[in-house]
Amino acid sequence: MARAPKGPKTLESGSRYEDFDVDGDGVVSDSEIAAQEKMIQIENQDKREDAQRNMAWFALFGMLLYPAAVVAANWLGLDAAPSILGDMAPTYFVSVAAIVAAFYGSQAYTSTKSSSDDTAI
Numbered sequence: 001m002a003r004a005p006k007g008p009k010t011l012e013s014g015s016r017y018e019d020f021d022v023d024g025d026g027v028v029s030d031s032e033i034a035a036q037e038k039m040i041q042i043e044n045q046d047k048r049e050d051a052q053r054n055m056a057w058f059a060l061f062g063m064l065l066y067p068a069a070v071v072a073a074n075w076l077g078l079d080a081a082p083s084i085l086g087d088m089a090p091t092y093f094v095s096v097a098a099i100v101a102a103f104y105g106s107q108a109y110t111s112t113k114s115s116s117d118d119t120a121i
């Protein structure tokens with residue numbers, strides 16, 4: 001296998017890493033790679049937080065609408081549904097409360113962690 005010559009490396013044409021050359025001097029420096037890496041981490045963290053927030057809202061709405069579902073099933077004349085929903089309620093509410101508590105707990109943990117990281121810099 002032929003080894004590449006020592007010295008500066010070049011990117012293949014059309015490489016997706018060409019965008020990493022922010023200042024346009026034709027050199028992808030270590031600091032530019034580090035900056036892009038940081039940006040990707042921030043974007044991923046943002047997406048993850050959005051997904052977690054949506055999940056927490058979905059769980060909360062499910063908990064708020066649960067009694068309405070029981071009333072609606074009763075109103076529609078479904079005989080067994082209200083009692084089944086009532087039997088499920090204790091497990092359901094505890095599970096949803098655990099999800100929401102985990103969400104707020106992780107938010108509090110990450111916010112204190114990131115603020116202590118900020119003071120370290």
Ligand SMILES: [Ca+2]
Nearest residue numbers: 021023025027
């Ligand atoms: Ca550059």
